[in-house]
Amino acid sequence: MKGRWAGRALLGVPTAFLLGLFVLPLLSMVVLSFWRTENYHIVQDWNLGNYITLATGGAYVTFLIRSLVMASAVSLVCILIAWPVSYSIILYGGRYRLLLTLAFAVPFLTGEVLRVIALQGLLGPLGLINAMLMALGNAPLRFIMYTNVASAIGLIYLYLPIVVTVIYLSLLNFDARLIDAAKIFGASPLRAFVEVTWPLNLFGTLIGFALCFIPCLSATLAPRFLGGPNGTLYGMAMAQQFGESGTWALGAAMGVVLFLTSLIAVLLVGMRVNLRRTGFTGFGRG
Amino acid sequence: MYITLDGVSRQYDSVWAVDRVTMGIGKSEFVSLLGPSGSGKTTLLRIIAGLEKPTTGRVLIDGEDVTDLPPHRRGVAMVFQEFLLFPHRTVFENLAFPLRMLKLPAAEITERVAWVVGILSLGGLEKRYPNQLSGGQQQRVALGRGLVGRPKALLLDEPLANLDRELRQEMEVEIRRHQSALGIPFIYVTHNQEEALSMSDRIAVVRKGRIEDFAARTDIYDRPKTAFIAQFVGRSNRFEGTVGAGGRSVATRCGTTLALPAPLDPARAVQLFIKNEKLRLAPADGTDASHGANRLACTVKDVILRGAYADYILAFGDRELNASRPRSERAFLSGEAVIAHLNPEDIDLYDTDGERPS
Numbered sequence: 074m075k076g077r078w079a080g081r082a083l084l085g086v087p088t089a090f091l092l093g094l095f096v097l098p099l100l101s102m103v104v105l106s107f108w109r110t111e112n113y114h115i116v117q118d119w120n121l122g123n124y125i126t127l128a129t130g131g132a133y134v135t136f137l138i139r140s141l142v143m144a145s146a147v148s149l150v151c152i153l154i155a156w157p158v159s160y161s162i163i164l165y166g167g168r169y170r171l172l173l174t175l176a177f178a179v180p181f182l183t184g185e186v187l188r189v190i191a192l193q194g195l196l197g198p199l200g201l202i203n204a205m206l207m208a209l210g211n212a213p214l215r216f217i218m219y220t221n222v223a224s225a226i227g228l229i230y231l232y233l234p235i236v237v238t239v240i241y242l243s244l245l246n247f248d249a250r251l252i253d254a255a256k257i258f259g260a261s262p263l264r265a266f267v268e269v270t271w272p273l274n275l276f277g278t279l280i281g282f283a284l285c286f287i288p289c290l291s292a293t294l295a296p297r298f299l300g301g302p303n304g305t306l307y308g309m310a311m312a313q314q315f316g317e318s319g320t321w322a323l324g325a326a327m328g329v330v331l332f333l334t335s336l337i338a339v340l341l342v343g344m345r346v347n348l349r350r351t352g353f354t355g356f357g358r359g
Numbered sequence: 360m361y362i363t364l365d366g367v368s369r370q371y372d373s374v375w376a377v378d379r380v381t382m383g384i385g386k387s388e389f390v391s392l393l394g395p396s397g398s399g400k401t402t403l404l405r406i407i408a409g410l411e412k413p414t415t416g417r418v419l420i421d422g423e424d425v426t427d428l429p430p431h432r433r434g435v436a437m438v439f440q441e442f443l444l445f446p447h448r449t450v451f452e453n454l455a456f457p458l459r460m461l462k463l464p465a466a467e468i469t470e471r472v473a474w475v476v477g478i479l480s481l482g483g484l485e486k487r488y489p490n491q492l493s494g495g496q497q498q499r500v501a502l503g504r505g506l507v508g509r510p511k512a513l514l515l516d517e518p519l520a521n522l523d524r525e526l527r528q529e530m531e532v533e534i535r536r537h538q539s540a541l542g543i544p545f546i547y548v549t550h551n552q553e554e555a556l557s558m559s560d561r562i563a564v565v566r567k568g569r570i571e572d573f574a575a576r577t578d579i580y581d582r583p584k585t586a587f588i589a590q591f592v593g594r595s596n597r598f599e600g601t602v603g604a605g606g607r608s609v610a611t612r613c614g615t616t617l618a619l620p621a622p623l624d625p626a627r628a629v630q631l632f633i634k635n636e637k638l639r640l641a642p643a644d645g646t647d648a649s650h651g652a653n654r655l656a657c658t659v660k661d662v663i664l665r666g667a668y669a670d671y672i673l674a675f676g677d678r679e680l681n682a683s684r685p686r687s688e689r690a691f692l693s694g695e696a697v698i699a700h701l702n703p704e705d706i707d708l709y710d711t712d713g714e715r716p717s
Contacts, residue, residue: 253410254443256430258504259460264431268456272447349488352446 099332106326113319123326133310137330140307143221144289147228148282151236154229155281159241163249174241177234189227189298196223196299219301227295232288236281243277276351279342287335307331361386361544362407362512367416369402369568376402377413378568384512387542389535391555391576394565395591400548403565404514407546409433421511431460436510440517442501444489450500451485457508475503478537495526502530506537513538515547519554531557552592556580564588586713589632595707596638596680598631609708613678618652620703628711637705638682640671642689643696655680655699659691673699 106123109116127133162173180188195201196217203213216222247270255265291308300306311331314324360383369377376399384390392400405411407418409430417426425433436457444453454475458468476482479499489497498518505513515534519527535558538545549555555562556576563573564587572584583589590597600611606622609629617631643656657673657680665683671691673680682699691697710716 248443250439250441250443251445253430254437254439254445255456257408257410257435257437258457258508259431261429261431264460269445350447 102325102328105322106329108322110320110322115321123323124330126323127326127330132305133307133327136305136307136310137334139221139305140290140292141334143225143228143306144286144292147225147232147289148236148285150225150229151233151285152240152278152282154233155236155240156278158237159244162241163244174238177237180230180234185231185294188231189294192223192227192230192295193298196226219299219304221300221304224296224300224304224306227299228289228292231292231295232285236285239281239284240274240277243274243280246277247273272350273352275346276348279346283339283342286338290335291331360384361388361421362546363417363419364403364407365417365419367403367406367413367418369399369406369411370414375568377406380416380568380570382563382570382573384544384546386544387539389538389545389547389558389560391547391549391559391562392565393549393552393555393562393579393592396550398565399568400550400565401516402568404437404516404546404548407512408435408437408514434511435514436505436508436512437514437516438501438505438518440520442489442497442521444497444500444504446489448488449485450481450487450489450492453489453500454503454507457504457510461508471507475507478506479503479533494522495530498522498526498530502534502537506541509541510543512544512546515545517549517551518547520549520551527554528557534558556592564591566591583632583707584715586630586632586709589707589709593634594681594683595632595634598633600629600631602627602629613676615655615676617706618703619708620706623708623716627716629716630709630711630713632707632709633701633705634707635670635681635683636668638680638699638701640682640684640688640691641698641700642691643698652703653701657697657699659693659695659697662691662693671697673697675699 105115107119107121109118109120109122162170166173193200197203198213198218202217206213217226251269251273252265255269256262260268291311292306293309293312296304296306296309300309307327308331311324311327314320314327362384364380364382367377367380368375378399380403392403394400402411406413407420409425409428409432413426417424419425420433420435445456448456451472454472455468458471463471472485476485479502481496481499481503484492484496484500489500492500498521501518505515518534519530522530531554534545534547538558547555547558556579559576561574562576562579564571564579566587571587572579574584578584579588580592583592589595598609598611598613598617600609600617602608602619602623602625603610603616604625606625607619609617609619609631611617611631623629655675657675659671660674660679661672663670663672666686668683668685669690671682671684673682680699708716
């Protein structure tokens with residue numbers, strides 16, 4: 074009896090947590106998105122106006138598509154960088170493995186704003202890179218000054234540590250002796266990677282992708298400080314609804330759209346992956 | 360010789376894991392590398408496979424120097440202790456893997472997998488994943504994956520260590536049968552002397568990276584070349600002592616005298632090994648007159664029933680002796696006084712450095 078109550082209580086904690094801090098705010102956001110705001114007042118009058126604005130107002134569609142492209146590109150680049158980095162830590166890190174992985178978390182010790190502003194100082198017109206180029210008599214690099222590329226660099230910088238950590242953990246749980254087995258049975262090193270290493274770490278890679286993709290979609294800081302006039306991303310526009318413009322209902326609708334987009338992206342990826350084929354044994358025997 | 364190791368050594372930091380190993384293995388030979396853990400036998404196997412590079416020396420397979428060839432171009436196969444089946448592939452796909460790497464046509468792959476499924480009785484399991492198999496089934500798939508590509512040699516790294524005893528004995532017979540049917544060399548690494556003795560044509564005893572002896576299994580068991588082999592293979596009683604004045608007997612440290620089969624220099628320090636089953640038992644009352652030259656008066660301390668035979672732990676002075684007798688002989692009870700006797704020919708005698716006296 075006691076065990077059952079303890080079990081329920083333990084399950085109750087995360088349930089209450091999720092209900093109170095996740096489901097409830099989400100529901101209130103959904104409700105708000107069907108109301109409207111007028112002169113900084115919420116008017117409780119059910120309508121689809123916000124969604125119609127989002128679907129027909131060209132700018133919002135552009136922002137969403139730009140955000141999707143940006144988040145996909147950033148996540149992809151992060152994975153391309155994170156793979157060789159994690160792989161070399163696993164292969165050559167030796168006793169410093171853990172230290173090296175923790176080193177990726179060092180930037181987190183400062184605030185996100187600070188990190189983005191530091192990057193601004195690095196990439197901007199008078200930043201370290203361009204100032205040095207100009208001092209040496211070269212033309213400054215225009216594509217990193219308040220552009221989408223600068224935003225992307227900022228986002229990669231912000232989320233790369235997470236992707237590296239996730240892929241590192243995936244590789245850590247991967248039995249590298251399977252590579253030996255593949256080689257013995259005739260696979261070249263490249264073939265062994267394609268046949269064994271990649272599929273068995275695909276699940277981890279996808280989690281890394283999702284953990285980068287989702288926050289990138291709603292990113293506000295990096296585009297605001299690093300992006301240019303054409304750099305407005307969806308998350309940044311959404312933040313404006315809650316700030317300057319005071320159109321909370323429209324902002325809520327944008328939040329719902331973002332939530333659904335992320336959900337669909339995750340489901341699309343999830344449906345394409347057969348977990349069995351990634352060596353995932355969470356199903357247990359049977 | 361089909362596989363030749365020529366002065367092969369492997370150094371890790373300052374340790375020689377494999378030290379100047381030279382050996383030749385015939386085309387249809389079953390060879391075991393037998394040694395305690397850490398003796399370097401697995402490193403030796405991985406050098407043959409190409410997973411480790413020797414620091415010095417050459418490896419030849421079928422007349423070709425493969426020392427610098429990577430594992431996937433050596434044409435050998437391996438069965439691992441942990442099986443190392445691909446967890447994201449079905450049994451069929453695991454078995455087809457070596458064939459796909461050989462770029463065989465699909466029809467032939469199906470045919471060859473069916474053949475190996477047949478000889479290893481894996482029928483009906485083709486669509487399962489490795490984690491849906493029992494240990495014995497996984498072991499069979501691992502063996503099948505080793506055989507399906509018709510390799511030049513099959514290397515087995517303690518493949519039965521993770522199986523229970525009954526299954527192990529079953530698999531021993533099966534592995535040996537496949538080896539003789541296929542006519543390729545099997546090189547079998549184990550620390551289990553029973554496995555080595557039951558399957559091998561020849562056994563190489565590995566100790567500290569060196570081959571202590573490489574000989575037919577009967578020679579390894581019956582005429583161990585060094586004290587280490589006498590100690591490691593089979594179970595025996597060890598005595599230390601000094602050769603007596605006449606050179607015909609040894610005065611042991613535990614205070615008894617044992618007659619020798621052949622005379623030796625007097626005053627020489629030696630160690631003696633007597634296999635447990637060579638120690639015969641007779642009742643102390645003298646009703647059995649078949650006593651050998653060496654008689655040791657003991658008391659039975661404990662009897663351990665092994666089924667077909669019984670192990671006797673005997674109190675002899677202040678030490679213990681072990682004797683192993685068939686159950687068909689007269690049984691002795693705990694506490695009974697017995698005479699343990701042995702023929703001088705059954706004594707394996709070594710110098711204190713472990714070599715046989717010349």
